[in-house]
Amino acid sequence: xxxxxxxxxxxxxxxxxxxxxxxxxxxxxxxxxxxxxxxxxxxxxxxxxxxxxxxxxxxxxxxxxxxxxxxxxxxxxxxxxxxxxxxxxxxxxxxxxxxxxxxxxxxxxxxxxxxxxxxxxxxxxxxxxxxxxxxxxxxxxxxxxxxxxxxxxxxxxxxxxxxxxxxxxxxxxxxxxxxxxxxxxxxxxxxxxxxxxxxxxxxxxxxxxxxxxxxxxxxxxxxxxxxxxxxxxxxxxxxxxxxxxxxxxxxxxxxxxxxxxxxxxxxxxxxxxxxxxxxxxxxxxxxxxxxxxxxxxxxxxxxxxxxxxxxxxxxxxxxxxxxxxxxxxxxxxxxxxxxxxxxxxxxxxxxxxxxxxxxxxxxxxxxxxxxxxxxxxxxxxxxxxxxxxxxx
Numbered sequence: 001x002x003x004x005x006x007x008x009x010x011x012x013x014x015x016x017x018x019x020x021x022x023x024x025x026x027x028x029x030x031x032x033x034x035x036x037x038x039x040x041x042x043x044x045x046x047x048x049x050x051x052x053x054x055x056x057x058x059x060x061x062x063x064x065x066x067x068x069x070x071x072x073x074x075x076x077x078x079x080x081x082x083x084x085x086x087x088x089x090x091x092x093x094x095x096x097x098x099x100x101x102x103x104x105x106x107x108x109x110x111x112x113x114x115x116x117x118x119x120x121x122x123x124x125x126x127x128x129x130x131x132x133x134x135x136x137x138x139x140x141x142x143x144x145x146x147x148x149x150x151x152x153x154x155x156x157x158x159x160x161x162x163x164x165x166x167x168x169x170x171x172x173x174x175x176x177x178x179x180x181x182x183x184x185x186x187x188x189x190x191x192x193x194x195x196x197x198x199x200x201x202x203x204x205x206x207x208x209x210x211x212x213x214x215x216x217x218x219x220x221x222x223x224x225x226x227x228x229x230x231x232x233x234x235x236x237x238x239x240x241x242x243x244x245x246x247x248x249x250x251x252x253x254x255x256x257x258x259x260x261x262x263x264x265x266x267x268x269x270x271x272x273x274x275x276x277x278x279x280x281x282x283x284x285x286x287x288x289x290x291x292x293x294x295x296x297x298x299x300x301x302x303x304x305x306x307x308x309x310x311x312x313x314x315x316x317x318x319x320x321x322x323x324x325x326x327x328x329x330x331x332x333x334x335x336x337x338x339x340x341x342x343x344x345x346x347x348x349x350x351x352x353x354x355x356x357x358x359x360x361x362x363x364x365x366x367x368x369x370x371x372x373x374x375x376x377x378x379x380x381x382x383x384x385x386x387x388x389x390x391x392x
Contacts, residue, residue, distance in 0.1 A: 020034055042202055043160070044159055044160070044161075046202075046270050047099065047158070047159055047160070048064055048065070048155070048159060049064050049065030049066075049067050049069070049097060049119060049270065049271055050064050050065050051064075051065040051066065051269040051270070051271075053065070053066075055152075057151055057152045058151075059148055059149055060146075060148055060151070061126065061151060062151045062152055062155050064155075065269065065270070065271055066121070066269070066271060066272070067096060067097060067119035067120065067121060067271065068119065068120055068121070068122070068123060068126045069097075069117055069118065069119040069151070069155065070117070070118055070119075070126060070130060070146065070147075070151060071115060071116065071117045071146075071147045071151050071154030071155055071157065071158060072115070072116045072117075072118075072130075072133060072144040072145065072146050072147065072154075073113070073114075073115050073116075073144065073145050073147060073154065073157075074113070074114040074115070074116070074137070074142060074143070074144055075143045075144060075145050076141075076142050076143035077142055078137065078140035078141040078142035079140065079141045082140035082141055082142075083140070083142070086114075086137075086140065086142070087100050087102070089136055090116055090133070090136070093118060093129050093132050093133055093136070094128060094129055094132055095118040095119060095120050095125070095126075095129035096119050096120050096121055096125070096227075096271070097117075097118070097119035097271070098116070098117070098118055098119075099116070099117040099118075099119075099158045100114065100115075100116050100158075101114065101115045101116075101117075101157055101158040101159075102114050103115075103157075115154060115157040115158050116133065116144070116158075117154070117155060117158040118130065118133060130146070182196060183196040183197050183198045183199060184196060184197055184198075184199045184219070184222050184223060184226060185222060186219070186318065186351060186353055186362045186364075187350075187351060187362030187363045187364045187365055188362060188363050188365050189360070189361065189362060189363075190361070195353060195360055195361075195362035197316055197318075197353060197355065199219075199223055199226070199228075199273075199275075199295055199316070200223075200226070200228070200268070200270075200273035200275075200293050200294075200295055201292075201293070201295075201315075202270075202292050202293060203292055204291045204292070204294060204295075204296075205294070205295040205296070205315050205316070206295070206296050206298070206310075206313065206314050206315050206316075207295060207296070207297045207298065207314060207315065207316045207317070207318070208297075208298040208300065208307070208310060208311050208314040208316075208317050208318070209297060209298070209299055209300070209317075209318040209319075210300045210301075210302070210303050210317070210318070210319045210320060210322065210326070210330075211300075211301075211318070211319070211320030211351070212299075212301045212320070213236070213239045213240070213279065213299065213301075214374050214375055215318070215320060215351070215364070216277060216279065216297060216299040217240075217243045217373075217374045218364065218366060218370060218374050219297065219318070220232075220243075220247075220275060220277055220297070221247055221370060221373060221374060222370075223273075223275045223295075224247060226273070227271055227272055227273070228272070228273050228274065228275045229252075229265060229266075229268075229272060229273070229274050229275070230254050230274075230275045230276075230277065231254070231255045231257065231263050231265060231274070231275070231276050231277070232244065232254060232255065232256050232257070232277045232279070233257050233258065233259045233260075233261065233263075233276065233277065233278050233279070233280065234256070234257075234258075234259070234277070234278075234279035234280060234299075235258070235259060235279065235280045235281065236279060237256055239279075240256055240279070241256065243373065243374065244256050246373045247373060259278065259280040263276060267291075267292070267293070267294075268291065268292060268293030268294045269293055270293060272293075273293040273294065273295065274291075274293065274294040274295070275294075275295050275297060276294065276295070276296045276297065277297045277299065278296055278297065278298050278299065279299040282304070282306040282307055282310065283306070298310060298314070302323075302326065303319075303322060303326040303329050303330060304329070305329060307329070308329050308332065308333045309333075311329070311330065311333040311334065312333040312334065315355070316353070316354070316355050317330070317334060317352075317353075317354040317355075318351050318352070318353055318354075319343060319351060319352040319354065320348075320350075320351050321343065321344065321345075321346050321347070321348060321350070322343045322344055323344065324344055326343075327340045327341060327343040327344050328340065330343060330354075331343070334354050334357065335357050336354070336357070336359060339359050346361065347363075349363055349364050350362065350363050350364070351364060
């Protein structure tokens with residue numbers, strides 16, 4: 001929102017507060033809330049991929065958070081029908097990160113501007129993404145300008161503090177602006193839509209998965225697709241060695257350590273978080289206090305009373321079908337009430353996802369590559385599961 005001149009500070013604050021309340025009401029059924037100062041600064045840092053290192057500008061890019069980032073400004077809008085799907089297609093560019101900023105200003109002359117920032121790890125990857133961007137916009141009948149020599153101002157345009165960028169009047173009408181859940185895909189719901197969880201946060205996070213090694217390996221593989229570095233601590237290395245060999249790379253093998261061994265890994269960042277898989281019987285320790293962007297994944301074949309405290313302190317729980325005894329433990333630890341009984345009735349290929357007493361259901365729909373590496377992650381197929389859980 002632009003600041004209007006000629007008004008007192010108090011009048012502007014009152015107007016801003018009223019406008020925010022209207023925005024919250026109009027955003028329904030989306031759940032939104034205003035951010036406080038620390039949270040707002042954290043959002044700015046995440047959007048900029050800032051990790052504390054200096055931000056450096058060159059003629060062709062800005063380096064921030066380990067990424068080379070280049071900005072483009074739309075100078076001519078595509079034809080109306082092509083422009084409608086422009087944002088959705090821009091977000092699918094082959095880059096590590098894509099940020100699309102749309103600015104609209106009402107008044108005597110309505111203006112709409114669009115700025116795109118793409119980020120990649122290497123100059124070659126950045127060049128490929130830039131070529132794909134130009135080809136996409138040109139094929140739709142539009143025109144973009146690469147902001148060489150002015151990438152830092154363009155960088156700022158893609159953050160929620162961008163100044164107006166005037167362009168042709170009335171352009172951009174009818175744009176489809178996609179929104180939805182983001183994060184790690186656990187599975188699909190009954191409508192076929194993805195069920196996602198926020199596995200990594202700017203604080204220490206603890207997750208428990210009950211169902212066995214294969215389900216944990218599926219989650220681990222998907223976390224790696226998000227850019228996560230992985231460390232596995234286990235008392236059953238024979239169950240993890242084939243997986244580690246299958247998904248590791250020659251230059252970056254996955255450490256396979258016994259529980260309690262010191263973990264030597266750098267701090268997590270939004271683009272390179274850390275997942276510590278802890279596959280060991282209770283009692284097990286929690287994540288390192290204050291470790292931002294680091295998640296500990298506790299793996300359980302079965303749920304016992306000894307796990308109740310760890311489950312209750314988890315930020316997220318992923319549960320495959322449980323026995324009645326296990327469902328009683330989970331229901332009490334997570335405050336599920338009568339819903340806990342459904343944990344015994346779901347199909348073998350389903351999971352319950354519990355976060356802050358919110359209960360969702362998902363089908364573990366794996367890809368062909370995941371099936372090749374992990375196998376079928378149903379609880380019935382967990383290797384060397386001792387003792388077996390009787391089906392209810």
